[in-house]
Amino acid sequence: MDLNLFWAKKSRGIDGSAKWLSLCQHLLDTKFVIGMLYNHYLSEHQRQIIENAIDGDDAKKIVEFVGITHDLGKATPAFQMKKSYQGLQDLDENIVEKLFMHGLVPDDYMDLLSSSNRSPHALAGESLLKKFGVNNDVGSIIGGHHGKPIEYEDDCNDINDFSENYYYEINSKNNIHIKWADLQKEIFDWAMDEVGYDDVEDIPGIKSITAQVIIEGLLIMADWIASNDNYFPLFDEDQDTCDYEARMHEGWLKWFGNDSWNPEYNHDSNKYYQENFGFSPREFQDRIFKAIDKSQNLGIMIVEAGMGMGKTEVALSSVEQLSQKSKCNGMFYCLPTQATTNAMFYRVYNWLTKVSARNGDEMDIQLVHGKASLNDKFADLPHNADIGESRDEGVMVNQWFTGNKTAILDSFVVGTIDQLLLLALRKKHLALRHLGFSGKVVVIDESHGFDSYMQTYLCRALQWLGKYHIPVVILSATLPAQKRAEFINSYLDKHTKESKIYNDLAYPLVSYSDGDEVKLIDDFVPVKKSTEIEVKPFMGDENDLLNKTKNLLSDGGICGIVVNTVKRAQVLSRKFIEAFGEENVEVFHASFLDTDRSKKEKRLLSEIGKGKNENRPKLKIVIGTQVLEQSLDIDFDVMFTDLAPIDLILQRVGRLHRHADNNDKRPNKLKNPQLYVLSMNSDYEYESGASFVYGDFLLMRTQYFLPSKINLPNSISNLVQKVYDFSIPIQVDAEINEKYVSAQEDYEVKINSKKVAASTYTLKNYSDMQDSLIGWLNNDSKESNGNKHSYGDEGLAQVRDGEDTIEVIMVKRGSESGYCLLGDSNNDISGLIADGNYKKIKELAQNTIKLPRIFSKVYNIEHTIDLLEEFNRQNLSNWQLQPFLKGSLGIILDSNNQFKLDDYTLTYDSNIGLMIE
Structure with missing residues (x-):
């Protein structure tokens, strides 16, 4: 029988004419695309995962088999009798008439089978493959290629429960039933022959879930590309064949951008840093560079070091080293907020430009967050769809990857942490995200800033990255040891209680896994340039704060005031503007227009940023919230801060006397760094905003352990570990202790409730998976939160608490x-x-x-x-x-x-x- 009888796609052309594509042609298109993606898009690392999961066979063959059988379920009456969405009545009637002429529908056929929607073609394809003897490890990939694998193996009984959807006639002896069954088997045999299998028993199993997920993601990607009629055009109504070689060649070249990145870097750390960053590495950076070079199988690396010590350069150099060692072909660099992500995008772009020039490669880069399209630098990059073969810049944007679900598939991506957390969210098309991450080195910056809700997603994401053997670099200046251990244990998928992971107070500290062994670098040469900061509790009200500031700034100076809520910042700003003048007070928090906030940020950086001492004003007061601690490389002569958890106070104080170049310009009163901590009092009662945001438990522990002097960076780890090691008690009187115990109970209830809330939609534990993708996304989270309005970024709210x-x-x-x-x-x-x-x-x-x-x-x-x-x-x-x-x-x-x-x-x-x- 004519295998081009069945249709796969119908549409109206630009000129209004009816267009269609035969099923077999679409299957051939997809087989070709997925094969090319296997060769040219996947990293060697990803190919190795697949090859290791296939028993002694050509891994590419099973990948192409998945491509050529993915829409087998369209060879059913339930699909073939569907009418086109665009009202192409003549085309619909012609297709049904051909089915009738070949004896595939009865004389009194119904236009549409009443239960056809119970047998979607992905499920039908998996059911047919199971009937033909294909195992679940392969079949579940077919069943999930529209975003979600089937929930239960019994779902494949659909072929028996709704046999009219598969054969039109229920009676297996009916001639129409037999013809449908024969034609489906003929297409299956044709598909095996096209790939090179003689018998169904030749189809190898796919032994690992990680390989199955990668192939699932690759199939979705290939299907989307092959279904794009800009690359693979539909046929005219009277056409059913084409010049296959020309179609494949032209279609691929229209889509394809660049070959996979194969990093080659200078193994001399000094030369590498000079070439890429323009300076020689510090001892801290040099030691890490050399440790990575010597490692055999580095998995996760956690770098804890003070602000301004060059952790970003460590991360970027590590990406190139680890990509070469692990045969990965890209990077995902994530941060907590859009503001920090935008700032990092510029730094990554500059580094990538140098890497591109050095290697002679053309690099694709993506910025991924809700407002990426409004980032000027990202928007100004050339897009390969626009510039044809004339590519003047080495770094560009591949337009195909700019969609919400495809951006993560590009080679180099800078994005918010949400994009990584979504790796652990049960949601349709999750395999695409896993495909994107399973070939890249992952960098997680400012990792201290995640609450228990986000931590639940992050740890599950780390577990899956560990199963993919993807190198992960985690950066923080203020990381509690408990989180350090959680990150390592999640990645290695074990629950080690090695004391060295929990108790090492060295600073800087680098913890990394080499195979299953956890190693530490904790003997760095002590930092010569440290800053000793005097910590002074400040008990007064707003008027007292104003008077104290006037006194401190009597000879000028730059003062930072960081408070915990926007409302408090606004109340203070009115008083200070009235006292000091609008021109001398800058207010910085989240409740500004994005454009105004951007202007304020640029103004602050130009006046009190790094290397800007020629512009440094004689008098400036900056009043802000937590946004001041997140990304701005600015320098205060004196600082006031609301009491907050110790790690956040240390982040804030990192902006105090930050740049030594400004020391000669500081007024005599402010030559020595002074930190005034607001809201501290002997009865441990706190400002309501601070209690609401952080809870009293961490505030009480922070107040108790906060010393009269902080040495940066040497005090950081010791202070963070004391506050966050809850086994260390605080010694207070009975009345305060009663409040403390109650606050701890509230804290623990809140933490547990966050974990429970997050686990509702968290991806399965890897060890809970069976031998196929069946049930991988059971209890899939809804596409929206149930509200009638679809407002904001769907899904992102589920990986952030609040x-x-x-x-x-x-x-x-x-x-x-x-x-x-x-x-x-x-x-x-x-x-x-x-x-x-x-x-x-x-x-x-x-x-x-x-x-x-x-x-x-x-x-x-x-x-x-x-x-x-x-x-x-x-x-x-x-x-x-x-x-x-x-x-x-x-x-x-x-x-x-x-x-x-x-x-x-x-x-x-x-x-x-x-x-x-």
Whole structure:
């Protein structure tokens, strides 16, 4: 029988004509693509995982077999009788008429089988393969190629429960039933022959789950590429064959960007650092470089070192070393926030440019977070779809990889930690994410900043990375030993209680696994340049703080004030602006327009950043929240901070007397670094915002162990371990101890509840997997949280703890019906937006801000979004027609910079931020 009888795809062409593609042609396309991906996209590391899982056979053959059989389930009445979505009635009728002419449907056939949706073609394909004798380890890959493997092996009984979907006629002796069965077997035999198998028993098993997941991800990727008619065009209605060689050659070249990266680096650490970073390595960096070179099978490496010691350079050099050793072909570098990720993107780009020039390779790079498209550096990179064969820059963006689910598949990716945590979230198309991570060295920066909820996902992700034998580099300045041990144990998938992992207080400290052995580098030459900081409790109120600051800054100076909540920062900023003048006070927190926050960040870096002492102002007060401790390389002469957990205080104090180049410019009163800690008192009662954010337990332990002097970096590890080693008691009177015990109980309940909440959707423990992907994603998390609104990045909220937030684009009323950007009230942009002006639309899209959390509580988030959507329908409806704006919500401030929302008034001040009454 004609194997081109069945269809795989139907669509309407640009000219309106009907297009189709035969099933066998699509299967051949996918076989070719997956084979090419195996050769040219997979890293040698990934190919080795697959080869090790195949018993004495050509691994590529089983991969191509999966490609050529993936849509076998379309050779069923349930699929072939489907009508096209675009109403191609003539084409639908022609296809059914051919089936009728070949005796595959009866004279009185129904247009559509009533139960056809019970046999989706991925499940049908797996069921047919099982019938033909293919084992679950291969069949489950076919069943999951649309994102989710079947939940239970019994699901393959679908072929018996709904046999009319497979054979049209239930009676196995019926001629139509027999013809369907024969044709399905004929396609299966044809597929085996195309790959090179003589019999089903020749199809080897795939022994490891990791290999199955990689092949599953590769199949999804190949199917998506082969299904893109820009690469592999559909046929005209009367066409059923093509020039196969030309089709494959042209289709692949249209998609393919660059061959896999094969790193070659200078094994002389001094030359490597000079070539790539422009300086010689410190002893700390040199020792790590040489340890990696000597390692046999380095798995996970945790680098604990002080701020400014060059951990980023350690990570980037390690990527190149470990990629060569492990035969990986890329990197994923992740950080906690979009701001820190954006800052790191520039550094990675500069390093990658030098690597590209040195190796003569063209490198693809991706920035992955919710606003990556608005990052100027990323947006300005050439895109290979735009520049054809003329490639002037060595680093570019491959456009195919810029989608939400494909960006992680590119070679070099800088993104937020969410992208890594999603590796452990049961969600459709998870195999694609595993495919992306299983060939890259992974760097996790600022790893101290994850709560127990995120830690649960991170540890499960590390377990799977360990099973893939992917090198992982973890960086932190302030890492509790318990977390250090959790990271190592998760990666090695064991629960060692080796005291050296928990108790080593050396600093810097490098812990790494070489095979199953955990090694330490804890004998670095002591840091010569240390900073001793005087720690002074400050008991006064806001007025006392103001007076103290006036006294300290009587001869000028740069003062940092870090508090725990936005509201507290705003209250203080009003007082300080009134006392010192708007020009001398900078406020920095999360409740600013993204554009204003970016301007503030650049201004701070230009005035008090590294190497900027010629611009350093005589007087400056910076009032901010935790965002000051995360990414800004700035230098204060004196600092006040709200009490916070010790690791965060140390991060904050890392900005105090940070740059020695400024020492000669510091006023005499501030020549010695001084840290004033607010909210500390003898009865251990704390400011409500601090208690809410951090809980009293860690605050009490921090206050108890906080010394009168901190030596940076030498005190860091000792202080962090004391506070976070809960077996070390605090000695307080009975009344305080009662409060302490209660706070500890609250803390433990909160930690456990976070772990339980996270585990609801966490990927299975590797050891709980059977011999196939069946059930891999059971109890799959929903695509949205159940709300009727689909607002924000679906899925990301599930790997971060906390309430939902609502982000809006903020503009100001410029005329009766128009609007303008804040700070540019003379230029009405509403007409340009309506006309689709790309530049202005992109500029507008950057003016986002998160609304106060009072609007996004569980009990009122739906109501808030209803109000905003109604406002947008009436005032900003054309936004939904524009790129970068579709799905966005906007608010328009009045002439007083105010907006009424429900029973509240929002007021925006470019100096103080968004306020609510």
